[in-house]
Amino acid sequence: MSAAVAPGVAAQGRVVLSGPTLRAEGLAKSFGPVPALTRVDLVARPGRVTGFIGPNGAGKSTTLRILTGLARADQGAATIDGMPYGALSSPSRVLGVVGDLAGAHPGMTARGHLQTQAALIGVPGARVEQVLEETGLSSVSRRRVRGFSTGMRQRLALATALLGQPSGLILDEPTNGLDPSGIVWLRRLLRAFADAGGTVLVSSHVLTELQQVIDDLVLVEGGRTRWSGSLSDFTGEHASLEEAYLSMVEEEMACDS
Amino acid sequence: MRQLKDAIRGEVVRLTRTRLPLWTLAAAVACGGLLTGLVALTGPENATPPMPGLDTVAGVSGVVGLLGVALFVPALIGTVAITGEYRHRTVATTFLAVPNRGRVLVAKLIAYGGLGLAYGLVLAFSAVAGIYAGTFAYGIEPGLGLGAMLGTTARYGAAAAIYMLLGVGIGAVARHQLLAIGITLGYFYFVDNLMMILPGANIVYPFLPGGATSALTGSTAILEMIAAETGVNGPVVQAPLVGALVLLGYALASSALAAAVSLRRDVA
Numbered sequence: 001m002s003a004a005v006a007p008g009v010a011a012q013g014r015v016v017l018s019g020p021t022l023r024a025e026g027l028a029k030s031f032g033p034v035p036a037l038t039r040v041d042l043v044a045r046p047g048r049v050t051g052f053i054g055p056n057g058a059g060k061s062t063t064l065r066i067l068t069g070l071a072r073a074d075q076g077a078a079t080i081d082g083m084p085y086g087a088l089s090s091p092s093r094v095l096g097v098v099g100d101l102a103g104a105h106p107g108m109t110a111r112g113h114l115q116t117q118a119a120l121i122g123v124p125g126a127r128v129e130q131v132l133e134e135t136g137l138s139s140v141s142r143r144r145v146r147g148f149s150t151g152m153r154q155r156l157a158l159a160t161a162l163l164g165q166p167s168g169l170i171l172d173e174p175t176n177g178l179d180p181s182g183i184v185w186l187r188r189l190l191r192a193f194a195d196a197g198g199t200v201l202v203s204s205h206v207l208t209e210l211q212q213v214i215d216d217l218v219l220v221e222g223g224r225t226r227w228s229g230s231l232s233d234f235t236g237e238h239a240s241l242e243e244a245y246l247s248m249v250e251e252e253m254a255c256d257s
Numbered sequence: 258m259r260q261l262k263d264a265i266r267g268e269v270v271r272l273t274r275t276r277l278p279l280w281t282l283a284a285a286v287a288c289g290g291l292l293t294g295l296v297a298l299t300g301p302e303n304a305t306p307p308m309p310g311l312d313t314v315a316g317v318s319g320v321v322g323l324l325g326v327a328l329f330v331p332a333l334i335g336t337v338a339i340t341g342e343y344r345h346r347t348v349a350t351t352f353l354a355v356p357n358r359g360r361v362l363v364a365k366l367i368a369y370g371g372l373g374l375a376y377g378l379v380l381a382f383s384a385v386a387g388i389y390a391g392t393f394a395y396g397i398e399p400g401l402g403l404g405a406m407l408g409t410t411a412r413y414g415a416a417a418a419i420y421m422l423l424g425v426g427i428g429a430v431a432r433h434q435l436l437a438i439g440i441t442l443g444y445f446y447f448v449d450n451l452m453m454i455l456p457g458a459n460i461v462y463p464f465l466p467g468g469a470t471s472a473l474t475g476s477t478a479i480l481e482m483i484a485a486e487t488g489v490n491g492p493v494v495q496a497p498l499v500g501a502l503v504l505l506g507y508a509l510a511s512s513a514l515a516a517a518v519s520l521r522r523d524v525a
Contacts, residue, residue, distance in 0.1 A: 065523070065524070068353060069352070069353075069356045070349055070352060070353070070523065070524040071523035071524065072523060085356060086356035086357065088356075089260075091353070091354075091356055092353065092354055097353050099349055099350075099353075103346070103347055103349060103350035104347060104350070105271075105275065105341070105345050105347050106345060107275055107276065108274050108275060109274070112274030112275075113274070115270055115274060116267055116270045116271040116274055117267070117350065117354055119263065119266045119267035119269075119270040119271075120263060120264060120266075120267030120268075120351070120354040120355055121263065121267075121354045121355075122259065122260075122263035160350060
């Protein structure tokens, strides 16, 4: 993997990105009788890395799926610069999405998967070589995905997201399976991406890692936005994001009892 | 239009980056050339019950008629187009690249339609080669000339290509691979045969997939056998072109149903 500070951005030769504003307003969604979201509001702005946190089952993945058009909200709106994801003329050039690890056919090589995705979104094949290089997959590009480790699959998902040279990124648990150097590389990539004007929305359970890269924070709990604002406002007098989060959870438990 | 072209190109690239086309063409040779060649080499006269020899029109037609079993293969391959995306959980990546799900389906129909045509061509030509191999081995002239034989096998090839599209449509409706395979085999092996013999039902049989297939391929042996056994007139067989259009109609109807209902569901 490249040790460059922001390989994704640097290789694109961009100095300035014009990131989209990602917005969810009043999202509600039920799966049968089970409510997954009751009211989720969030905004992720250009030039900022927005962390999206919450306990398991809080509704993070459902919210991200609605934002990217993979699921429909029962109520509310999810937009990318004011438009639903599906209404964007070239969505992959606006927003790169890192979601499910198993996004590539196991019988395909990494290169074959990226060539397929490049053709689907209408970018030249040369871009495949660039993202392979950026994500450190060049040496294994001819191996079939079924033989990939979790970390390699995660890198492939990132490579897929970067194919369209998007100005926004949505990442759902992107550090899963990455080794320490991969985590550092990703952190630098996201930071540089946002510093160049890109928009980053990242969900993670690893609060210590998240703290090092995010500017803003959205906390969901029980399908509802519990807190939204800057990281510094959330942590306040606490030493870390993790401490502030745990303090909030303990307060809640005390109130409940 | 550009987006549709990209989607089609993407689906063609996807196909060529897997071994599916290779296996598909290998299956066409197996179901075409190997099957007819094997029967021709063992001699239809040696079958139980004995069939007419390959030096007769009936003998060649009988062997060509065996290609009917080759039609399920493209149908099953076609189901993989969409069900494979759900099975391997690649569907989210595809829908992120092409959010218009109807466009994804159209692109797959076109890409797999091309693969179906290739299957049909290989099936038709290899079947003729198999028969010629058998007749050459016995030192006899086939009962049908090359042109007529190719014309007959080409009808099976055309049916195979449409069956591939039908499979894509069924797979898109079902979304689950085993369910799609179950529907395909269950219908053609059980329901379709039942409709052939059910009193009254055989009126609509010409417009069911099995009847349309008989019309397109000109294979009426089973219908004639049922009529002879029961003494009841069998279903009327339509013209080949009508049969092709009816089959295409089923492929398009199932695809339209998928685009309107099943593909609109949330992706987990």
